[in-house]
Amino acid sequence: MSPKLVLFDVDGILLKLDTIKFDHWHAVVKKNFGLDVSRHDIYTSGKTDRQILFELIRNKGMKIKASDKRITEVVKDIGPTVAGAIKNQKLEKIKNVEKLIKELKKRRIAIGLLTGNTPGKAKVKLQSASLWKYFKIGAFGDSTIVRNELIPIAMKDAKEKTGITFRKKDVFLIGDTIRDIWCAKKGKVKIISVASGKETVEQLRKEKPNYLFKDFSNENIDKMIRILEK
Ligand SMILES: [Mg+2]
Numbered sequence: 001m002s003p004k005l006v007l008f009d010v011d012g013i014l015l016k017l018d019t020i021k022f023d024h025w026h027a028v029v030k031k032n033f034g035l036d037v038s039r040h041d042i043y044t045s046g047k048t049d050r051q052i053l054f055e056l057i058r059n060k061g062m063k064i065k066a067s068d069k070r071i072t073e074v075v076k077d078i079g080p081t082v083a084g085a086i087k088n089q090k091l092e093k094i095k096n097v098e099k100l101i102k103e104l105k106k107r108r109i110a111i112g113l114l115t116g117n118t119p120g121k122a123k124v125k126l127q128s129a130s131l132w133k134y135f136k137i138g139a140f141g142d143s144t145i146v147r148n149e150l151i152p153i154a155m156k157d158a159k160e161k162t163g164i165t166f167r168k169k170d171v172f173l174i175g176d177t178i179r180d181i182w183c184a185k186k187g188k189v190k191i192i193s194v195a196s197g198k199e200t201v202e203q204l205r206k207e208k209p210n211y212l213f214k215d216f217s218n219e220n221i222d223k224m225i226r227i228l229e230k
Contacts, residue, residue, distance in 0.1 A: 012197020046179025079120020
């Protein structure tokens with residue numbers, strides 16, 4: 001078996017959706033750009049935090065360049081802002097997903113994160129659900145507004161941390177949104193879609209993922225392991 005790399009999306013795959021409120025966006029955008037934004041201004045699912053920031057600002061009619069220094073400030077502020085907001089709170093995991101993680105670890109299959117969250121935000125959220133400890137490899141949403149670009153970033157990070165050059169056909173993304181399917185297809189890796197987030201099995205099926213599951217039931221986890229051990 002050639003070495004496999006499994007990349008986990010965070011929201012809707014590891015953690016339940018809407019575990020944190022939109023308020024952190026309001027706080028960091030207000031602080032750095034002086035604008036009042038609300039959750040009604042945007043559909044956030046499947047987007048990177050960098051993309052969300054650009055859209056929030058542009059939707060308010062303000063022009064913003066990729067080189068704008070305030071973006072770096074926002075990225076820096078998001079982690080601590082979220083940490084403050086979820087202090088003393090335990091974020092809810094997606095049911096049974098931790099079992100899959102443990103099964104992969106047991107089999108020495110490499111795992112990583114591929115998320116639209118900034119590194120700071122992903123860390124505080126996953127720490128609060130006791131899942132951060134499993135992940136050393138990752139690609140995060142502060143680096144690009146295009147989710148697809150997170151695939152090569154994750155593969156590069158995996159190579160640096162494991163010394164293994166994974167072949168694209170041995171890389172699997174596990175995601176809950178249509179955007180994850182597009183991301184995997186553009187990146188020429190495999191996609192395992194799980195309807196554990198907002199989008200339904202029917203919606204996901206239309207985009208033709210390589211594999212599609214309703215949830216992380218024991219039976220589905222067995223099937224996923226078989227796919228990964230092929
Ligand atoms: Mg997601």
